[in-house]
Amino acid sequence: PQRQKFWANNIYFKNNNIEVQSQRGKKSGEVRATKAQARKKAVICDFNTGKFTREELAVKYKVSRQTIFNYLKSN
Numbered sequence: 001p002q003r004q005k006f007w008a009n010n011i012y013f014k015n016n017n018i019e020v021q022s023q024r025g026k027k028s029g030e031v032r033a034t035k036a037q038a039r040k041k042a043v044i045c046d047f048n049t050g051k052f053t054r055e056e057l058a059v060k061y062k063v064s065r066q067t068i069f070n071y072l073k074s075n
Contacts, residue, residue, distance in 0.1 A: 039063075040071045047072060 043061055046052050047068075054072070058065045 043068060043071050044075050 039061055043057055046057060046060075047054070052060065054065060054068045058068050061068075
């Protein structure tokens with residue numbers, strides 16, 4: 001089987017090159033951080049409406065109760 005080769009930022013890389021993995025990780029981290037911030041805002045908004053308890057929010061957003069407490073504490 002032939003390894004996949006490609007260009008990234010004008011540099012020719014093989015499939016498992018360290019720099020390529022680093023770039024992929026940075027991109028993934030940015031996406032995950034954005035989603036986490038959106039989830040945090042939604043949790044705070046839902047909690048402020050008074051319709052949900054902390055436990056219900058944990059189930060709804062599929063995170064631990066401690067995460068909910070941390071979101072609300074940092075608010």
